[in-house]
Amino acid sequence: MDARMWHRQALGTGPELPQPxxxxxxxxxxxxxxxxxxxxxxxxxxxxxxPSVLAQRAEQRLSRLLAINDRRPPGAKSVIGIDAPFAVGKSTFVKSWAHRAYRDRVSPGTSYVLPTWTPEPEVTADWVPQVYITLRAASRIKDINASILAFLGYPSEGLVRVTTTRVVKVLATHGVRLLIVDDVHMLKTTHAEGRDVLDYLKFLNTELGELGGTMILVGAHLEGGPLYQDPQITGRLDKITLAAYxxxxxxxxxxxxxxxxxxxxxxxxxxxxxxxxxxxxxxxxxxxxxxxxxxxxxxxxxxxxxxxxxxxxxxxxxxxxxxxxxxxxxxxxxxxxxxxxxxxxxxxxxxxxxxxxx
Structure with missing residues:
Protein backbone atom coordinates (compact mmCIF):
# COMPACT_ATOMS: atom_id res chain seq x y z
CA MET A 1 0.00 0.00 0.00
CA ASP A 2 1.23 3.50 -0.82
CA ALA A 3 -0.27 6.97 -0.96
CA ARG A 4 -1.30 6.73 -4.61
CA MET A 5 -3.01 3.38 -4.15
CA TRP A 6 -4.78 4.66 -1.02
CA HIS A 7 -5.88 7.75 -2.95
CA ARG A 8 -7.30 5.67 -5.80
CA GLN A 9 -9.10 3.32 -3.42
CA ALA A 10 -10.64 6.19 -1.45
CA LEU A 11 -11.89 8.08 -4.50
CA GLY A 12 -12.77 5.04 -6.58
CA THR A 13 -16.15 3.38 -6.72
CA GLY A 14 -16.82 -0.28 -6.11
CA PRO A 15 -18.77 -2.61 -8.37
CA GLU A 16 -22.38 -1.55 -8.80
CA LEU A 17 -25.33 -3.90 -8.77
CA PRO A 18 -27.51 -4.08 -11.88
CA GLN A 19 -31.02 -2.71 -11.82
CA PRO A 20 -33.34 -5.34 -10.28
CA PRO A 51 -24.22 -1.04 6.35
CA SER A 52 -24.08 -2.76 9.72
CA VAL A 53 -25.95 -1.39 12.71
CA LEU A 54 -23.00 -2.08 15.03
CA ALA A 55 -20.42 -0.74 12.59
CA GLN A 56 -22.35 2.49 12.09
CA ARG A 57 -22.39 3.10 15.84
CA ALA A 58 -18.64 2.49 16.00
CA GLU A 59 -18.08 4.84 13.05
CA GLN A 60 -20.04 7.59 14.78
CA ARG A 61 -17.90 7.21 17.92
CA LEU A 62 -14.70 7.14 15.86
CA SER A 63 -15.65 10.32 14.00
CA ARG A 64 -16.57 12.01 17.28
CA LEU A 65 -13.23 11.09 18.89
CA LEU A 66 -11.32 12.37 15.86
CA ALA A 67 -13.27 15.65 15.91
CA ILE A 68 -12.40 16.13 19.59
CA ASN A 69 -8.72 15.44 18.87
CA ASP A 70 -8.77 17.95 16.02
CA ARG A 71 -9.87 20.65 18.46
CA ARG A 72 -7.18 19.91 21.02
CA PRO A 73 -4.03 22.08 21.05
CA PRO A 74 -0.82 20.73 19.46
CA GLY A 75 0.94 18.03 21.46
CA ALA A 76 0.36 14.41 22.37
CA LYS A 77 -3.29 13.69 21.63
CA SER A 78 -5.55 10.79 22.50
CA VAL A 79 -4.73 7.51 20.79
CA ILE A 80 -7.72 5.67 19.34
CA GLY A 81 -7.59 1.89 19.73
CA ILE A 82 -9.84 -0.37 17.67
CA ASP A 83 -10.07 -3.90 19.02
CA ALA A 84 -11.96 -6.88 17.61
CA PRO A 85 -11.85 -10.67 17.42
CA PHE A 86 -10.38 -12.17 14.28
CA ALA A 87 -12.73 -12.20 11.24
CA VAL A 88 -15.06 -9.49 12.55
CA GLY A 89 -13.76 -7.14 9.86
CA LYS A 90 -11.74 -4.56 11.78
CA SER A 91 -9.50 -3.69 8.81
CA THR A 92 -12.48 -3.42 6.48
CA PHE A 93 -14.22 -1.22 9.04
CA VAL A 94 -11.34 1.20 9.54
CA LYS A 95 -10.55 1.42 5.83
CA SER A 96 -14.16 2.13 4.94
CA TRP A 97 -14.37 4.85 7.58
CA ALA A 98 -10.98 6.34 6.63
CA HIS A 99 -11.80 6.39 2.92
CA ARG A 100 -15.01 8.27 3.65
CA ALA A 101 -13.11 10.76 5.83
CA TYR A 102 -10.51 11.09 3.06
CA ARG A 103 -13.19 11.95 0.51
CA ASP A 104 -14.61 14.57 2.86
CA ARG A 105 -11.18 16.20 3.19
CA VAL A 106 -9.81 15.88 -0.36
CA SER A 107 -11.66 17.52 -3.23
CA PRO A 108 -12.76 14.96 -5.83
CA GLY A 109 -10.53 14.98 -8.89
CA THR A 110 -8.64 12.63 -11.09
CA SER A 111 -8.43 9.41 -9.13
CA TYR A 112 -4.88 8.69 -10.22
CA VAL A 113 -3.29 12.04 -9.31
CA LEU A 114 -2.46 12.99 -5.73
CA PRO A 115 -3.41 16.53 -4.70
CA THR A 116 -0.62 18.96 -3.87
CA TRP A 117 -0.16 21.67 -1.30
CA THR A 118 2.43 24.21 -0.15
CA PRO A 119 3.74 23.30 3.31
CA GLU A 120 6.05 26.32 3.29
CA PRO A 121 6.82 29.16 0.88
CA GLU A 122 8.18 28.03 -2.50
CA VAL A 123 7.79 24.35 -1.57
CA THR A 124 5.18 22.15 -3.25
CA ALA A 125 4.56 18.57 -2.13
CA ASP A 126 1.99 15.82 -2.50
CA TRP A 127 -0.76 16.27 0.05
CA VAL A 128 -1.26 12.97 1.91
CA PRO A 129 -3.58 13.54 4.89
CA GLN A 130 -3.76 9.83 5.78
CA VAL A 131 -1.09 7.14 6.15
CA TYR A 132 -2.05 3.47 6.54
CA ILE A 133 0.53 0.82 7.47
CA THR A 134 0.36 -2.79 8.63
CA LEU A 135 2.70 -4.29 11.21
CA ARG A 136 4.40 -7.55 10.42
CA ALA A 137 5.36 -10.23 12.92
CA ALA A 138 8.08 -9.07 15.31
CA SER A 139 8.15 -5.60 13.75
CA ARG A 140 10.94 -3.31 14.88
CA ILE A 141 11.32 0.46 14.77
CA LYS A 142 13.12 0.33 11.45
CA ASP A 143 10.21 -1.68 9.99
CA ILE A 144 7.67 0.94 11.07
CA ASN A 145 9.83 3.70 9.63
CA ALA A 146 10.24 1.75 6.40
CA SER A 147 6.48 1.26 6.08
CA ILE A 148 5.73 4.96 6.59
CA LEU A 149 8.48 6.08 4.23
CA ALA A 150 7.44 3.56 1.57
CA PHE A 151 3.82 4.72 1.82
CA LEU A 152 4.96 8.28 1.15
CA GLY A 153 7.41 7.29 -1.59
CA TYR A 154 10.73 7.74 0.21
CA PRO A 155 13.75 5.41 0.53
CA SER A 156 13.89 3.55 3.82
CA GLU A 157 17.58 2.68 4.04
CA GLY A 158 19.74 4.01 6.85
CA LEU A 159 20.25 3.87 10.57
CA VAL A 160 17.17 4.05 12.78
CA ARG A 161 18.01 7.55 14.00
CA VAL A 162 18.32 8.70 10.38
CA THR A 163 15.05 7.17 9.22
CA THR A 164 13.27 8.43 12.34
CA THR A 165 14.30 11.99 11.55
CA ARG A 166 13.17 11.44 7.97
CA VAL A 167 9.78 10.12 9.10
CA VAL A 168 9.13 13.13 11.34
CA LYS A 169 10.09 15.44 8.48
CA VAL A 170 7.92 13.81 5.80
CA LEU A 171 4.87 13.63 8.08
CA ALA A 172 5.02 17.42 8.23
CA THR A 173 5.95 17.89 4.57
CA HIS A 174 2.95 15.93 3.30
CA GLY A 175 0.39 17.23 5.78
CA VAL A 176 -0.30 13.88 7.43
CA ARG A 177 -3.11 14.21 9.97
CA LEU A 178 -4.07 10.58 10.46
CA LEU A 179 -1.74 7.61 10.98
CA ILE A 180 -3.44 4.20 11.01
CA VAL A 181 -1.32 1.30 12.30
CA ASP A 182 -3.06 -2.00 11.58
CA ASP A 183 -2.36 -5.44 13.07
CA VAL A 184 -0.74 -4.04 16.21
CA HIS A 185 -1.43 -7.37 17.88
CA MET A 186 1.65 -8.52 15.95
CA LEU A 187 3.72 -6.42 18.34
CA LYS A 188 5.64 -8.63 20.75
CA THR A 189 6.81 -6.95 23.94
CA THR A 190 8.47 -9.98 25.51
CA HIS A 191 11.85 -8.79 24.27
CA ALA A 192 13.62 -5.44 24.46
CA GLU A 193 13.00 -4.55 20.83
CA GLY A 194 9.28 -5.07 21.31
CA ARG A 195 9.27 -2.63 24.21
CA ASP A 196 11.23 -0.19 22.07
CA VAL A 197 8.53 -0.37 19.40
CA LEU A 198 5.85 0.40 21.98
CA ASP A 199 7.84 3.41 23.16
CA TYR A 200 8.33 4.45 19.55
CA LEU A 201 4.59 4.43 18.89
CA LYS A 202 4.19 6.80 21.81
CA PHE A 203 6.91 9.02 20.32
CA LEU A 204 5.14 9.02 16.95
CA ASN A 205 1.87 9.96 18.61
CA THR A 206 3.55 12.96 20.21
CA GLU A 207 5.20 14.08 16.97
CA LEU A 208 1.98 13.59 15.03
CA GLY A 209 0.06 15.48 17.69
CA GLU A 210 2.37 18.46 17.23
CA LEU A 211 1.10 18.55 13.64
CA GLY A 212 -2.51 18.32 14.80
CA GLY A 213 -2.76 14.65 13.81
CA THR A 214 -4.19 11.50 15.36
CA MET A 215 -2.93 7.93 15.61
CA ILE A 216 -5.30 4.96 15.32
CA LEU A 217 -4.10 1.53 16.44
CA VAL A 218 -6.03 -1.45 15.07
CA GLY A 219 -5.64 -5.04 16.22
CA ALA A 220 -7.20 -8.28 17.41
CA HIS A 221 -7.73 -9.24 21.04
CA LEU A 222 -5.94 -6.16 22.37
CA GLU A 223 -7.84 -6.13 25.66
CA GLY A 224 -5.56 -7.59 28.32
CA GLY A 225 -2.58 -7.46 25.98
CA PRO A 226 0.64 -5.47 26.38
CA LEU A 227 -0.55 -2.51 24.32
CA TYR A 228 -3.65 -1.95 26.45
CA GLN A 229 -1.67 -2.49 29.65
CA ASP A 230 1.03 0.08 28.98
CA PRO A 231 0.38 2.98 31.40
CA GLN A 232 1.54 5.67 28.96
CA ILE A 233 -0.71 4.30 26.20
CA THR A 234 -3.77 3.72 28.39
CA GLY A 235 -3.43 7.21 29.85
CA ARG A 236 -4.32 8.61 26.42
CA LEU A 237 -6.31 5.71 25.00
CA ASP A 238 -9.89 5.87 23.72
CA LYS A 239 -11.14 2.34 23.02
CA ILE A 240 -13.55 1.16 20.36
CA THR A 241 -14.47 -2.52 20.43
CA LEU A 242 -16.01 -4.27 17.44
CA ALA A 243 -17.88 -7.54 17.83
CA ALA A 244 -20.16 -9.92 16.01
CA TYR A 245 -23.90 -9.68 16.63
Missing amino acids: APTAVFDSLPTTEQDDYWAELSHTLPALVV EITTLGGRRDWQRFLARLEEVLLPYFDTVPVGVFSQELAGYVWRRTQGYVGDTVRLLAQALLARFDNAEDAMTRESLQAVPLSARAATAEADLVAAAAAPSNRRNRQTKTDAS
Whole structure:
Protein backbone atom coordinates (compact mmCIF):
# COMPACT_ATOMS: atom_id res chain seq x y z
CA MET A 1 0.00 0.00 0.00
CA ASP A 2 1.23 3.50 -0.82
CA ALA A 3 -0.27 6.97 -0.96
CA ARG A 4 -1.30 6.73 -4.61
CA MET A 5 -3.01 3.38 -4.15
CA TRP A 6 -4.78 4.66 -1.02
CA HIS A 7 -5.88 7.75 -2.95
CA ARG A 8 -7.30 5.67 -5.80
CA GLN A 9 -9.10 3.32 -3.42
CA ALA A 10 -10.64 6.19 -1.45
CA LEU A 11 -11.89 8.08 -4.50
CA GLY A 12 -12.77 5.04 -6.58
CA THR A 13 -16.15 3.38 -6.72
CA GLY A 14 -16.82 -0.28 -6.11
CA PRO A 15 -18.77 -2.61 -8.37
CA GLU A 16 -22.38 -1.55 -8.80
CA LEU A 17 -25.33 -3.90 -8.77
CA PRO A 18 -27.51 -4.08 -11.88
CA GLN A 19 -31.02 -2.71 -11.82
CA PRO A 20 -33.34 -5.34 -10.28
CA ALA A 21 -35.27 -7.37 -12.81
CA PRO A 22 -38.45 -8.99 -11.46
CA THR A 23 -38.62 -12.71 -12.05
CA ALA A 24 -41.30 -12.36 -14.72
CA VAL A 25 -39.21 -9.77 -16.56
CA PHE A 26 -36.08 -11.92 -16.35
CA ASP A 27 -37.93 -14.91 -17.79
CA SER A 28 -39.00 -12.83 -20.79
CA LEU A 29 -35.51 -11.53 -21.60
CA PRO A 30 -33.48 -12.89 -24.52
CA THR A 31 -30.99 -15.59 -23.55
CA THR A 32 -27.94 -13.35 -23.92
CA GLU A 33 -29.45 -10.67 -21.69
CA GLN A 34 -30.38 -13.28 -19.11
CA ASP A 35 -26.80 -14.57 -19.10
CA ASP A 36 -25.34 -11.07 -18.73
CA TYR A 37 -27.70 -10.17 -15.89
CA TRP A 38 -27.08 -13.46 -14.09
CA ALA A 39 -23.29 -13.17 -14.41
CA GLU A 40 -23.27 -9.64 -13.03
CA LEU A 41 -25.63 -10.49 -10.19
CA SER A 42 -23.86 -13.69 -9.15
CA HIS A 43 -20.47 -11.93 -9.05
CA THR A 44 -21.47 -8.76 -7.20
CA LEU A 45 -24.02 -9.95 -4.62
CA PRO A 46 -21.68 -12.18 -2.54
CA ALA A 47 -19.15 -9.31 -2.34
CA LEU A 48 -21.75 -6.78 -1.28
CA VAL A 49 -20.93 -4.38 1.57
CA VAL A 50 -24.08 -3.67 3.57
CA PRO A 51 -24.22 -1.04 6.35
CA SER A 52 -24.08 -2.76 9.72
CA VAL A 53 -25.95 -1.39 12.71
CA LEU A 54 -23.00 -2.08 15.03
CA ALA A 55 -20.42 -0.74 12.59
CA GLN A 56 -22.35 2.49 12.09
CA ARG A 57 -22.39 3.10 15.84
CA ALA A 58 -18.64 2.49 16.00
CA GLU A 59 -18.08 4.84 13.05
CA GLN A 60 -20.04 7.59 14.78
CA ARG A 61 -17.90 7.21 17.92
CA LEU A 62 -14.70 7.14 15.86
CA SER A 63 -15.65 10.32 14.00
CA ARG A 64 -16.57 12.01 17.28
CA LEU A 65 -13.23 11.09 18.89
CA LEU A 66 -11.32 12.37 15.86
CA ALA A 67 -13.27 15.65 15.91
CA ILE A 68 -12.40 16.13 19.59
CA ASN A 69 -8.72 15.44 18.87
CA ASP A 70 -8.77 17.95 16.02
CA ARG A 71 -9.87 20.65 18.46
CA ARG A 72 -7.18 19.91 21.02
CA PRO A 73 -4.03 22.08 21.05
CA PRO A 74 -0.82 20.73 19.46
CA GLY A 75 0.94 18.03 21.46
CA ALA A 76 0.36 14.41 22.37
CA LYS A 77 -3.29 13.69 21.63
CA SER A 78 -5.55 10.79 22.50
CA VAL A 79 -4.73 7.51 20.79
CA ILE A 80 -7.72 5.67 19.34
CA GLY A 81 -7.59 1.89 19.73
CA ILE A 82 -9.84 -0.37 17.67
CA ASP A 83 -10.07 -3.90 19.02
CA ALA A 84 -11.96 -6.88 17.61
CA PRO A 85 -11.85 -10.67 17.42
CA PHE A 86 -10.38 -12.17 14.28
CA ALA A 87 -12.73 -12.20 11.24
CA VAL A 88 -15.06 -9.49 12.55
CA GLY A 89 -13.76 -7.14 9.86
CA LYS A 90 -11.74 -4.56 11.78
CA SER A 91 -9.50 -3.69 8.81
CA THR A 92 -12.48 -3.42 6.48
CA PHE A 93 -14.22 -1.22 9.04
CA VAL A 94 -11.34 1.20 9.54
CA LYS A 95 -10.55 1.42 5.83
CA SER A 96 -14.16 2.13 4.94
CA TRP A 97 -14.37 4.85 7.58
CA ALA A 98 -10.98 6.34 6.63
CA HIS A 99 -11.80 6.39 2.92
CA ARG A 100 -15.01 8.27 3.65
CA ALA A 101 -13.11 10.76 5.83
CA TYR A 102 -10.51 11.09 3.06
CA ARG A 103 -13.19 11.95 0.51
CA ASP A 104 -14.61 14.57 2.86
CA ARG A 105 -11.18 16.20 3.19
CA VAL A 106 -9.81 15.88 -0.36
CA SER A 107 -11.66 17.52 -3.23
CA PRO A 108 -12.76 14.96 -5.83
CA GLY A 109 -10.53 14.98 -8.89
CA THR A 110 -8.64 12.63 -11.09
CA SER A 111 -8.43 9.41 -9.13
CA TYR A 112 -4.88 8.69 -10.22
CA VAL A 113 -3.29 12.04 -9.31
CA LEU A 114 -2.46 12.99 -5.73
CA PRO A 115 -3.41 16.53 -4.70
CA THR A 116 -0.62 18.96 -3.87
CA TRP A 117 -0.16 21.67 -1.30
CA THR A 118 2.43 24.21 -0.15
CA PRO A 119 3.74 23.30 3.31
CA GLU A 120 6.05 26.32 3.29
CA PRO A 121 6.82 29.16 0.88
CA GLU A 122 8.18 28.03 -2.50
CA VAL A 123 7.79 24.35 -1.57
CA THR A 124 5.18 22.15 -3.25
CA ALA A 125 4.56 18.57 -2.13
CA ASP A 126 1.99 15.82 -2.50
CA TRP A 127 -0.76 16.27 0.05
CA VAL A 128 -1.26 12.97 1.91
CA PRO A 129 -3.58 13.54 4.89
CA GLN A 130 -3.76 9.83 5.78
CA VAL A 131 -1.09 7.14 6.15
CA TYR A 132 -2.05 3.47 6.54
CA ILE A 133 0.53 0.82 7.47
CA THR A 134 0.36 -2.79 8.63
CA LEU A 135 2.70 -4.29 11.21
CA ARG A 136 4.40 -7.55 10.42
CA ALA A 137 5.36 -10.23 12.92
CA ALA A 138 8.08 -9.07 15.31
CA SER A 139 8.15 -5.60 13.75
CA ARG A 140 10.94 -3.31 14.88
CA ILE A 141 11.32 0.46 14.77
CA LYS A 142 13.12 0.33 11.45
CA ASP A 143 10.21 -1.68 9.99
CA ILE A 144 7.67 0.94 11.07
CA ASN A 145 9.83 3.70 9.63
CA ALA A 146 10.24 1.75 6.40
CA SER A 147 6.48 1.26 6.08
CA ILE A 148 5.73 4.96 6.59
CA LEU A 149 8.48 6.08 4.23
CA ALA A 150 7.44 3.56 1.57
CA PHE A 151 3.82 4.72 1.82
CA LEU A 152 4.96 8.28 1.15
CA GLY A 153 7.41 7.29 -1.59
CA TYR A 154 10.73 7.74 0.21
CA PRO A 155 13.75 5.41 0.53
CA SER A 156 13.89 3.55 3.82
CA GLU A 157 17.58 2.68 4.04
CA GLY A 158 19.74 4.01 6.85
CA LEU A 159 20.25 3.87 10.57
CA VAL A 160 17.17 4.05 12.78
CA ARG A 161 18.01 7.55 14.00
CA VAL A 162 18.32 8.70 10.38
CA THR A 163 15.05 7.17 9.22
CA THR A 164 13.27 8.43 12.34
CA THR A 165 14.30 11.99 11.55
CA ARG A 166 13.17 11.44 7.97
CA VAL A 167 9.78 10.12 9.10
CA VAL A 168 9.13 13.13 11.34
CA LYS A 169 10.09 15.44 8.48
CA VAL A 170 7.92 13.81 5.80
CA LEU A 171 4.87 13.63 8.08
CA ALA A 172 5.02 17.42 8.23
CA THR A 173 5.95 17.89 4.57
CA HIS A 174 2.95 15.93 3.30
CA GLY A 175 0.39 17.23 5.78
CA VAL A 176 -0.30 13.88 7.43
CA ARG A 177 -3.11 14.21 9.97
CA LEU A 178 -4.07 10.58 10.46
CA LEU A 179 -1.74 7.61 10.98
CA ILE A 180 -3.44 4.20 11.01
CA VAL A 181 -1.32 1.30 12.30
CA ASP A 182 -3.06 -2.00 11.58
CA ASP A 183 -2.36 -5.44 13.07
CA VAL A 184 -0.74 -4.04 16.21
CA HIS A 185 -1.43 -7.37 17.88
CA MET A 186 1.65 -8.52 15.95
CA LEU A 187 3.72 -6.42 18.34
CA LYS A 188 5.64 -8.63 20.75
CA THR A 189 6.81 -6.95 23.94
CA THR A 190 8.47 -9.98 25.51
CA HIS A 191 11.85 -8.79 24.27
CA ALA A 192 13.62 -5.44 24.46
CA GLU A 193 13.00 -4.55 20.83
CA GLY A 194 9.28 -5.07 21.31
CA ARG A 195 9.27 -2.63 24.21
CA ASP A 196 11.23 -0.19 22.07
CA VAL A 197 8.53 -0.37 19.40
CA LEU A 198 5.85 0.40 21.98
CA ASP A 199 7.84 3.41 23.16
CA TYR A 200 8.33 4.45 19.55
CA LEU A 201 4.59 4.43 18.89
CA LYS A 202 4.19 6.80 21.81
CA PHE A 203 6.91 9.02 20.32
CA LEU A 204 5.14 9.02 16.95
CA ASN A 205 1.87 9.96 18.61
CA THR A 206 3.55 12.96 20.21
CA GLU A 207 5.20 14.08 16.97
CA LEU A 208 1.98 13.59 15.03
CA GLY A 209 0.06 15.48 17.69
CA GLU A 210 2.37 18.46 17.23
CA LEU A 211 1.10 18.55 13.64
CA GLY A 212 -2.51 18.32 14.80
CA GLY A 213 -2.76 14.65 13.81
CA THR A 214 -4.19 11.50 15.36
CA MET A 215 -2.93 7.93 15.61
CA ILE A 216 -5.30 4.96 15.32
CA LEU A 217 -4.10 1.53 16.44
CA VAL A 218 -6.03 -1.45 15.07
CA GLY A 219 -5.64 -5.04 16.22
CA ALA A 220 -7.20 -8.28 17.41
CA HIS A 221 -7.73 -9.24 21.04
CA LEU A 222 -5.94 -6.16 22.37
CA GLU A 223 -7.84 -6.13 25.66
CA GLY A 224 -5.56 -7.59 28.32
CA GLY A 225 -2.58 -7.46 25.98
CA PRO A 226 0.64 -5.47 26.38
CA LEU A 227 -0.55 -2.51 24.32
CA TYR A 228 -3.65 -1.95 26.45
CA GLN A 229 -1.67 -2.49 29.65
CA ASP A 230 1.03 0.08 28.98
CA PRO A 231 0.38 2.98 31.40
CA GLN A 232 1.54 5.67 28.96
CA ILE A 233 -0.71 4.30 26.20
CA THR A 234 -3.77 3.72 28.39
CA GLY A 235 -3.43 7.21 29.85
CA ARG A 236 -4.32 8.61 26.42
CA LEU A 237 -6.31 5.71 25.00
CA ASP A 238 -9.89 5.87 23.72
CA LYS A 239 -11.14 2.34 23.02
CA ILE A 240 -13.55 1.16 20.36
CA THR A 241 -14.47 -2.52 20.43
CA LEU A 242 -16.01 -4.27 17.44
CA ALA A 243 -17.88 -7.54 17.83
CA ALA A 244 -20.16 -9.92 16.01
CA TYR A 245 -23.90 -9.68 16.63
CA GLU A 246 -25.11 -11.47 19.76
CA ILE A 247 -28.61 -12.71 20.47
CA THR A 248 -28.40 -13.42 24.20
CA THR A 249 -29.99 -10.08 25.10
CA LEU A 250 -33.14 -8.34 23.92
CA GLY A 251 -31.12 -5.42 22.56
CA GLY A 252 -28.77 -7.79 20.76
CA ARG A 253 -31.65 -9.63 19.11
CA ARG A 254 -33.17 -6.33 17.99
CA ASP A 255 -29.87 -5.22 16.45
CA TRP A 256 -29.49 -8.57 14.71
CA GLN A 257 -33.00 -8.45 13.24
CA ARG A 258 -32.50 -4.82 12.22
CA PHE A 259 -29.33 -5.78 10.34
CA LEU A 260 -31.10 -8.67 8.60
CA ALA A 261 -33.93 -6.32 7.65
CA ARG A 262 -31.39 -4.00 6.01
CA LEU A 263 -29.98 -6.95 4.10
CA GLU A 264 -33.48 -7.78 2.92
CA GLU A 265 -33.93 -4.22 1.67
CA VAL A 266 -30.84 -4.62 -0.51
CA LEU A 267 -31.23 -8.24 -1.62
CA LEU A 268 -34.92 -8.99 -1.98
CA PRO A 269 -35.64 -6.56 -4.85
CA TYR A 270 -33.62 -9.02 -6.97
CA PHE A 271 -35.68 -11.97 -5.72
CA ASP A 272 -39.23 -10.66 -5.68
CA THR A 273 -40.84 -14.03 -4.95
CA VAL A 274 -39.18 -14.17 -1.52
CA PRO A 275 -41.31 -12.44 1.13
CA VAL A 276 -39.97 -9.65 3.34
CA GLY A 277 -39.23 -10.94 6.83
CA VAL A 278 -38.08 -14.40 5.81
CA PHE A 279 -34.60 -13.69 7.20
CA SER A 280 -35.25 -10.95 9.74
CA GLN A 281 -38.20 -12.74 11.34
CA GLU A 282 -38.79 -16.33 10.24
CA LEU A 283 -35.18 -17.56 9.93
CA ALA A 284 -33.31 -15.02 12.08
CA GLY A 285 -32.27 -17.56 14.70
CA TYR A 286 -31.17 -20.13 12.15
CA VAL A 287 -29.13 -17.56 10.20
CA TRP A 288 -27.36 -16.64 13.44
CA ARG A 289 -26.62 -20.29 14.21
CA ARG A 290 -24.96 -20.65 10.83
CA THR A 291 -22.94 -17.41 10.99
CA GLN A 292 -22.76 -16.57 14.72
CA GLY A 293 -23.54 -12.97 13.84
CA TYR A 294 -20.43 -12.32 11.72
CA VAL A 295 -21.33 -9.81 9.02
CA GLY A 296 -19.19 -11.21 6.21
CA ASP A 297 -20.48 -14.75 6.66
CA THR A 298 -24.07 -13.49 6.91
CA VAL A 299 -23.91 -11.55 3.64
CA ARG A 300 -22.32 -14.53 1.93
CA LEU A 301 -24.93 -16.94 3.31
CA LEU A 302 -27.98 -14.93 2.29
CA ALA A 303 -26.64 -13.91 -1.11
CA GLN A 304 -25.56 -17.43 -2.08
CA ALA A 305 -28.80 -18.99 -0.83
CA LEU A 306 -30.89 -16.50 -2.81
CA LEU A 307 -28.80 -16.97 -5.95
CA ALA A 308 -29.08 -20.77 -5.71
CA ARG A 309 -32.83 -20.56 -5.16
CA PHE A 310 -33.22 -18.24 -8.15
CA ASP A 311 -31.01 -20.42 -10.36
CA ASN A 312 -33.06 -23.52 -9.48
CA ALA A 313 -36.38 -21.70 -10.08
CA GLU A 314 -37.44 -22.28 -6.47
CA ASP A 315 -39.75 -19.83 -4.73
CA ALA A 316 -39.41 -20.94 -1.12
CA MET A 317 -36.50 -20.00 1.17
CA THR A 318 -36.00 -22.71 3.77
CA ARG A 319 -33.47 -23.89 6.30
CA GLU A 320 -32.35 -26.46 3.77
CA SER A 321 -31.57 -23.65 1.32
CA LEU A 322 -29.37 -21.97 3.92
CA GLN A 323 -27.75 -25.20 5.07
CA ALA A 324 -26.59 -25.96 1.53
CA VAL A 325 -24.34 -22.87 1.42
CA PRO A 326 -20.71 -23.54 2.45
CA LEU A 327 -19.27 -20.89 4.75
CA SER A 328 -15.85 -20.09 6.19
CA ALA A 329 -13.96 -22.64 8.26
CA ARG A 330 -14.50 -20.42 11.30
CA ALA A 331 -18.28 -20.40 10.82
CA ALA A 332 -18.45 -24.14 10.13
CA THR A 333 -16.48 -25.00 13.26
CA ALA A 334 -18.49 -22.66 15.46
CA GLU A 335 -21.78 -23.98 14.07
CA ALA A 336 -20.71 -27.56 14.77
CA ASP A 337 -19.91 -26.58 18.36
CA LEU A 338 -23.33 -24.96 18.76
CA VAL A 339 -25.10 -28.02 17.37
CA ALA A 340 -23.08 -30.35 19.60
CA ALA A 341 -23.80 -28.25 22.68
CA ALA A 342 -27.52 -28.19 21.91
CA ALA A 343 -27.62 -31.96 21.38
CA ALA A 344 -25.63 -32.87 24.50
CA PRO A 345 -27.75 -35.00 26.90
CA SER A 346 -28.17 -34.23 30.57
CA ASN A 347 -25.61 -35.77 32.89
CA ARG A 348 -28.26 -36.24 35.60
CA ARG A 349 -29.09 -39.84 34.73
CA ASN A 350 -25.40 -40.77 34.72
CA ARG A 351 -24.96 -39.34 38.20
CA GLN A 352 -28.11 -41.10 39.41
CA THR A 353 -26.84 -44.42 38.06
CA LYS A 354 -23.57 -44.01 39.96
CA THR A 355 -25.48 -43.12 43.14
CA ASP A 356 -27.75 -46.16 42.85
CA ALA A 357 -24.78 -48.44 42.23
CA SER A 358 -23.03 -47.24 45.35
